[in-house]
Amino acid sequence: MIVFFRMDRIVRRLLDLADLIRWCQAHSVTVVSATEQFLDLTMPFGDVIAMLVAKVAEMELAAISERNASAFRHNLRAGKWRGGIPPWGYLPQRDEAGTWRLVQDPEQVSIIREVVERVLSGEPLRSVAHDLTERKVLTPRDRFAQAQGREVRGYEWHSSGLKRALTSQTLLGYALTREPLRDAQGRIQRDTKGRKIFGPETVVLTDDNSPLVRAEPIITRGVFNRLGQELADRENRKEPTKRSKGLLLQVIYCGVCGRPAYRLKGGPGRKPRYRCSSAQYRENCGNKSIPLDYADDAVERSLLRVLGESERMERVWDAGSDHSAELAEVNDRLVDLTSLLGSGPYRAGTPQRQALDRQIASLAARQEELSAEAVRPAGWTWKPTGEKFADWWNRQDTTARNIWLRSMNIRLDFWCSAGANGRIEVERLNLDLGDLFKLTEQMVPKGRASDWAGVFAHMQDNDIAGIEVRDGEVHLIAKGD
Structure with missing residues (x-):
């Protein structure tokens, strides 16, 4: 026998009750309600009555859910805080009317501005995350727990979480929401455990279709756009952590098997080296390690010999006047609203x-206004700094240099063998400077780099993709080869 307090305590949906009744009949189990005497599945029509009661309970649950959802949407549009962990940089606080609203938390805001500055200066997210964890800076979850007088668990910072937070429009004070996904029949989709499946976050719009601002912005729209562009540019870039101490990590590769080399710490009487990662396997490629100083010096000398005298350009953000994203949103909204007419x-x-x-008229006016404005796309531009590349290189640390080498797709391949007396001999080095057009767009060419500029222009005019020197002979590589 299974005893339950009330019908809605054991099932909430009609089909679930049908499954329960079927299972009970198959296993000779009686189901009894402790408070509803009319529910007796041993009677001839007991299962029918139970199904009727379950249907009424299901309809009541749907009505309650709709009222709760409606109240949630109303309170959200009113700018109220509806519970849960607040967005990074904010804490809930009651106003004079007793309504809970989000206000800036000075402690978190100072950290956000520090992180934004570090990211825009080029520091890797993983490096920032490690630093915040080591400094015991509280995550949004822990900071909220601390403000509520609850236990602080000491959660660590991670680069993925930092990226989500830095690209979330909550930093602009916007209210965001996630709507449940629906199938072709309009029914809410659920996972295997019956929980609703929600779509991506979207900005809550006011009656005039502008974003709902429910808290004071922490950063400006211009800075937010810069952050988004910076993080998007890093998407395919493998950046080191702050613990990387090898200049050529993810830059130096084995010339025999093509695998990346890693930094091998030197033992007593032995200097640090780069070794092919195949050395960790039972069958390695046989390429010997190369002294770290030798490889680093080879790359550094080559770069400075070619680029050292050139003036370095600095990347600056041009806010532009591009409203295409907002115009696209307005157009989509107009399509949705006009489809409801009639x-x-x-x-x-x-x-x-x-x-x-009224909504359509308001959106149409905004559409006309945006369409009439001249478009100048926002993005990064290059500005002369008056500083030589050699001077900039010399004041960078190992991590910053490594990031730059990776971003330029510079690659060094090495071939080494065991010589006399067990000494390692470097047989050959191949330095690939990557995309030379991309490399020189960041410079005001001078010296050898200035000679490149004319060569590159000639290559572009004649559809030449590259130049290869083999055994003293120059070979031109046509585009498409």
Whole structure:
């Protein structure tokens, strides 16, 4: 026998009750309600009555859920805090009317501005995350727990979480929401455990279709756009952590098997080296390690010999005047709203139709305004600094240099063998300077780099993709080869 307090304590949906009754009948189990005497599955029509009661309970649950969802949407549009962990940089606080709202937390805001500055200066997210963890800076979850007087668990910072937080429009004070996904019949989709499946976060819009600002912005729209562009540019870049101490990590590769080399610490009487990663396997490629100083010096000398005298350019953000993203949103919204005209509650003359017409008129006016504005796309541009590349290189630390080498796709391949007396002999080095056009766009060419500029222009005019020197002979590589 299974005893439950009330019907809605054991099942909430009609089909679930049907499955329960079927299982009980198959296993000779009786189901009894402790408070509802009319529910007796041993009676001839007991299962029918139970199904009727379950259907009423299901309808009541749906009504409650809809009322709760409606109240949630109303309170969200009113700028109220609805519970849960607040966005990074904010804490809940009651106002004079007793309503919970989000306000800036000075402790978190100072950390956000520090992180933004470090990211825009080129520091890897993993490096920032490690630093915040080591300094015991509280994550948003721990900071909220501390403000509530609860236990602080000491969660670590991670680069993925930092990226989500830095690209979230909550930093602009916007209210965000996630709507449940629905199938083709309009039913809410659920996972295997019956929980709703939600779509991506979207900005809550006001009646005039502008973003709902429910808290004071922490950063400006211009800075937010710069952050987004910077992090998007890093998408395919493998950046080191702050613990990377090898200049050529992910830059130096084995010339025999093509695998990346890693930094091998030197033992007593032995200097640090780069060794092919195949050395960790039972069958390695046989390439010997190369002294770290030798490889680092080879790359550094080559770069400075070619680029040292050139003036370095600095990347600066041009905010532009591109409203194409907002215009696309307005266009999509207009398509959605105009599709409702004449349907159901939006027939001519109804109050709903009048409200819909006002929204469409407001959006149409905004569409006309945005379409008339000149478009100058936002993005990064290059500005002369007056500093030689050699001077810039000399004041960078190992990590910053490594990031730059990776971003330029510079690659060094090495071939080494065991010589006399067990000494390692470097047989050959191959330095690939990557995309030379990309390399020189960051410079005001001078010296040898200045000679490159004319060669590159000639290559572009004649569809030459590259130049290869083999055994003293120059070979031109055509585009498409």
